[in-house]
Amino acid sequence: MKHLPKHLRPRRRYLAVAVEAWPDADVDRGDFQRELWYAAQNLLGDAGSADADLTVLDFEMSDGEGETVVRVRHGHVEPARAALACVDEVNGHPVGVAVRGQSGTIRGCEEKYLGRRGELSTERKVVFENEERSAVIRSDAYDVRTDAAFAGATELDFE
Amino acid sequence: MYEAVHAHPDGDSTVARHARTAAEYGYDGVVVRDHGDARADYDAERIADEYGVDVVEGMEVRADDPEQASGYVGNYRRQVTLLALHGGTAALNRFAVERSRVDVLAHPMAGEGDFNHVLAKAARDNSVRVEFDFSPVLRATGGERVQALGDLRKLREVVEHYDAPYVVSAGPFSHLQLRAPRELVALGEVVGFTREQMRAGLREWGRLAERNRERRSETFIEPGVERGRYEEDD
Numbered sequence: 001m002k003h004l005p006k007h008l009r010p011r012r013r014y015l016a017v018a019v020e021a022w023p024d025a026d027v028d029r030g031d032f033q034r035e036l037w038y039a040a041q042n043l044l045g046d047a048g049s050a051d052a053d054l055t056v057l058d059f060e061m062s063d064g065e066g067e068t069v070v071r072v073r074h075g076h077v078e079p080a081r082a083a084l085a086c087v088d089e090v091n092g093h094p095v096g097v098a099v100r101g102q103s104g105t106i107r108g109c110e111e112k113y114l115g116r117r118g119e120l121s122t123e124r125k126v127v128f129e130n131e132e133r134s135a136v137i138r139s140d141a142y143d144v145r146t147d148a149a150f151a152g153a154t155e156l157d158f159e
Numbered sequence: 160m161y162e163a164v165h166a167h168p169d170g171d172s173t174v175a176r177h178a179r180t181a182a183e184y185g186y187d188g189v190v191v192r193d194h195g196d197a198r199a200d201y202d203a204e205r206i207a208d209e210y211g212v213d214v215v216e217g218m219e220v221r222a223d224d225p226e227q228a229s230g231y232v233g234n235y236r237r238q239v240t241l242l243a244l245h246g247g248t249a250a251l252n253r254f255a256v257e258r259s260r261v262d263v264l265a266h267p268m269a270g271e272g273d274f275n276h277v278l279a280k281a282a283r284d285n286s287v288r289v290e291f292d293f294s295p296v297l298r299a300t301g302g303e304r305v306q307a308l309g310d311l312r313k314l315r316e317v318v319e320h321y322d323a324p325y326v327v328s329a330g331p332f333s334h335l336q337l338r339a340p341r342e343l344v345a346l347g348e349v350v351g352f353t354r355e356q357m358r359a360g361l362r363e364w365g366r367l368a369e370r371n372r373e374r375r376s377e378t379f380i381e382p383g384v385e386r387g388r389y390e391e392d393d
Binding site: 078107 | 179
């Protein structure tokens with residue numbers, strides 16, 4: 001179909017979103033999109049969710065650290081933030097979600113707020129609560145493998 | 160703005176990790192609210208220095224009945240800067256709002272808990288902060304969440320009407336469950352709170368901490384009476 005004339009096209013805002021999880025989490029764009037739709041529908045209802053029109057673009061995640069751009073209809077950024085806050089698990093993996101900033105273009109969003117995922121992670125033995133454990137380390141954040149799960153720590157906990 | 164967190168071993172992340180993420184999200188501080196039977200061992204000052212957020216040594220007293228709670232409050236009040244009481248039953252909610260030594264009545268609507276005008280007036284008179292607990296809104300689903308939203312609304316209406324003091328928290332058990340202040344404000348707005356209420360509730364933890372630190376300082380005698388700085392005369 002022919003494109004709408006410019007003044008009739010919906011105006012958008014783009015949110016730069018940081019996503020965090022334990023290092024073994026396996027999450028891709030589709031999974032995150034699905035959970036975000038569920039979260040929006042449960043919180044805002046069908047009508048509110050259609051208004052916000054949340055679309056996940058450019059999702060990238062590795063070793064529990066990721067970032068993405070979420071497209072939102074102009075004027076619905078606050079409900080979109082609320083829906084993002086309610087994304088608690090993806091595929092059963094607990095996730096932390098935070099909006100780093102918003103912009104009127106995808107490019108502006110990426111340049112200003114994204115691309116900060118820095119160092120690669122390393123894995124090392126540490127002593128946590130008097131037991132030798134293996135930890136996935138990125139900068140000063142330590143994700144320590146405990147018996148069934150992970151514990152979050154930082155460099156300070158091993159001084 | 161402050162957030163009150165459950166740190167390892169009560170939660171999954173250490174105090175340092177909570178503080179690190181809280182700093183990244185723009186909080187001014189975290190209150191450690193570990194339950195009495197699972198208290199974290201940490202160096203608040205060292206963590207505060209490293210991550211640039213205030214770390215408040217608090218605790219959430221969890222007791223089976225008012226008698227036991229009374230004993231715990233007596234024991235721990237002097238040890239911690241901020242003392243919350245794990246609410247959620249009629250007897251414990253009642254106990255908390257009638258004790259001015261309790262700073263915060265945590266999640267009064269959890270479990271079997273309920274709240275009414277009598278408790279709201281007592282909370283106001285004893286300046287016990289009532290907690291608006293957003294954890295079920297953020298992390299529960301289905302009927303449980305609908306129930307929690309209904310309870311939150313009831314609590315808000317009673318608290319607003321009697322102008323009782325309150326705090327707001329997402330009650331995170333790991334750094335992954337922390338949410339930034341702006342996100343919590345947006346969420347509060349969707350479920351009927353005003354933006355200013357949400358911000359005030361998040362700031363209140365910090366104000367409480369500041370007040371209690373002043374009270375615990377050596378120059379404090381009682382509200383309005385402080386030991387001044389005078390020259391020794393001989």
